[in-house]
Each structure stands twice: as structure tokens, then as C-alpha cells.
Amino acid sequence: MATNFVDYVKIHCKSGKGGAGSAHFRREKYIPKGGPDGGDGGRGGHVYLRGNKQLWTLLPLKFKKHIRAGHGVSGSGALKTGAEGKDVFIDVPLGTIAKDGETGEFLFEITEDGESKILMEGGQGGLGNNHFKSSTFQTPRFAQPGGDLKEGWMILELKVLADVGLVGFPNAGKSTLLSTISAAKPEIADYPFTTIVPNLGIVPYRDYRSFIMADIPGIIEGAHEGKGLGLRFLRHIERNSLLLFMIPADAKSIKAEYKILLNELTQFNPELSDKQRILAITKCDMLDEEMMKQMKADIPAKIPYVFISSIAQLGLTELKDLIWQKLNE
Numbered sequence: 001m002a003t004n005f006v007d008y009v010k011i012h013c014k015s016g017k018g019g020a021g022s023a024h025f026r027r028e029k030y031i032p033k034g035g036p037d038g039g040d041g042g043r044g045g046h047v048y049l050r051g052n053k054q055l056w057t058l059l060p061l062k063f064k065k066h067i068r069a070g071h072g073v074s075g076s077g078a079l080k081t082g083a084e085g086k087d088v089f090i091d092v093p094l095g096t097i098a099k100d101g102e103t104g105e106f107l108f109e110i111t112e113d114g115e116s117k118i119l120m121e122g123g124q125g126g127l128g129n130n131h132f133k134s135s136t137f138q139t140p141r142f143a144q145p146g147g148d149l150k151e152g153w154m155i156l157e158l159k160v161l162a163d164v165g166l167v168g169f170p171n172a173g174k175s176t177l178l179s180t181i182s183a184a185k186p187e188i189a190d191y192p193f194t195t196i197v198p199n200l201g202i203v204p205y206r207d208y209r210s211f212i213m214a215d216i217p218g219i220i221e222g223a224h225e226g227k228g229l230g231l232r233f234l235r236h237i238e239r240n241s242l243l244l245f246m247i248p249a250d251a252k253s254i255k256a257e258y259k260i261l262l263n264e265l266t267q268f269n270p271e272l273s274d275k276q277r278i279l280a281i282t283k284c285d286m287l288d289e290e291m292m293k294q295m296k297a298d299i300p301a302k303i304p305y306v307f308i309s310s311i312a313q314l315g316l317t318e319l320k321d322l323i324w325q326k327l328n329e
Helices: 174-181 230-237 254-268 270-274 289-298 316-327
Strands: 008-014 047-051 066-068 088-092 096-100 106-110 116-120 151-158 164-167 199-204 210-215 242-248 276-282 305-307
Touching: 008 116, 047 096, 047 106, 066 088, 106 116, 116 151, 164 174, 174 199, 174 210, 174 316, 210 316, 242 254, 242 316, 254 270, 254 276, 254 289, 276 316, 305 316
Parallel strands: 008 066, 047 088, 164 210, 164 242, 242 276, 276 305
Antiparallel strands: 008 151, 047 116, 096 106, 096 151, 199 210
16 A cells, blocks of 8 residues: 555656647638638647546556547637647546646635636637738738747646644554554554555445544654655644644653654644644553553643553444534534
């Protein structure tokens, strides 16, 4: 799976050239000197991005770097308009953003299934000579050329769409939680960065309801500066409506770890500090009531929290109830 998940590609797009207008004059057996009847050229093909909810990766575009639309056809006599150039549609997962490949400028975002937006506009079709006639100028012997094509590099980035994003250091138990409460099967092992791509899981809730949870690669201190998986990881967090901070019970200080995690998020994007947050203290199967009581003094103020153990199935119902309550506030 790690090799199939691609969340960044750079592609070269070329739209179609517009067809030229025609400078034709009407010539028939009994009308040797008819007026101008040149038709317009067809517009060049556009390059579109189109949302497709069946897709979850930009992988296909990794192997198709060059996208070409068709050219418009020139106009002809009898006011015939040339055919439009063939449009090209690039299907992308929901949550894909387009940027200018040279400047990095944000262009637009695709968030709905079937939504399409023009990535590279085709050239306009040229006007035929019929458009330029007037009472004082009856024989225009010229027409407009077709508009030029556009070409250039474009950056496509994917931000995973989920209701809940899991935030924590490597080994905080994020993958284990996701595999326990959803049907997702992320890779789990005892070393940092087991998760190197976001994993999505649908978590069933009461009365056939559900929400989507994303296990995103772990933060390390300095992630906002691009350390570790850094910026690539933090981009996905932007799309989650609720952030579930996960800190293991054996952490030196829950408050200190929480502060570092929150700092990494806000340094990357200050708006992330406005998102709803809840805290799960993980790996609590070794704690007794007395130890939990003592730990509460080290929990940050004003954040709802729950003690859980994915292995021992401890506190998972309370966690899901809390998540559902916050998602629907």
C-alpha cells in the first residue's frame, strides 16, 4: 500500500489551439460576387480536473506526466463553424488541490464527486470574415486567427478527507486504534514511522451510523520545518474536522507532549488551532484506578479526554461516544 499512495504529482498540461476563422466569400453560379460567409473556428480543447470518489490516490498520474487536449478546427464557407478541440478530463480523488507549477500559487480544490474545473484553458476560436462586414465595409478579406494554446507545469496535491484525524508521535498507538475500531488494516509494528501513508477507516457507530477516521503518519518535533515526514503529513491534517490527539500512558509528561504536538500543527498552519480537539491517553491496560487518578493532574486543561487501550478494548465505546458528540455539535 505504501507504494500505491501518491499524494503529490507534477504534470505538464497543454490545451488545444483555437481554430482560425474563415475569410471565405459566397460564390455560386448566379451569385458571382456574394458577400463574406466565412465561419468561425472552433475553440481549442480544455484540460479539466474532475472529482471521482472511487479514487484515493494520484498514482495513475505518476506514469502519465504529459496531458494534451485537441486543437480546434478552422471555420469554412457557408458560415460553417469548425469543430471544437477534444477536451481532456483528468479524474482525481476528492480533496485534490491544483497549484501553478512555476509559482506554487493555489488555483482551486476539487471536493465533490463529478465536480469539474478547467486546469488549462483552450484557445478561443477565431471569428470568420462575416463578423467584420458593415454597410461601409462589405468585403472584409480577412478573418481572426485562432487563440493560442496554453501549456505549463501544474502541481496536484491530495489532502485526505476524513472526519477525525489522529495526531500523535510515532508509536502512540494510532494504527492499532484504527485497526481495532474499523475494518482498516494498517501496517503495525514497534518502530517509528510504520505508517508512512495516511490510512482511512470507516468506524461503525450506533444505529448504523459511521464516521471516517484517518491514521496519518506520526509527527516528530520539527515536522513543520519538514523534518521526518513533516509537511507531507501535516497537509492531510488540514482536511479533518476533528483532531484526536493520542499520547501513550508511558509518556514522560502528557502536558509536554500535547504542547509539542499542538505547536507543530499551529506552526504549520495557525488555523489548525481552531479545530476541535480531544485527547486519548493510550496503552492504559497497565494502569489501575489510582494511577489514572494521579495522571489526571498532568492532563492539559479544557480538553475532553478519555483513557483507552486498543489491545484490551478499554474505553473505546466512551471514545466513540465523545467523537460522535463533538462531530455533531
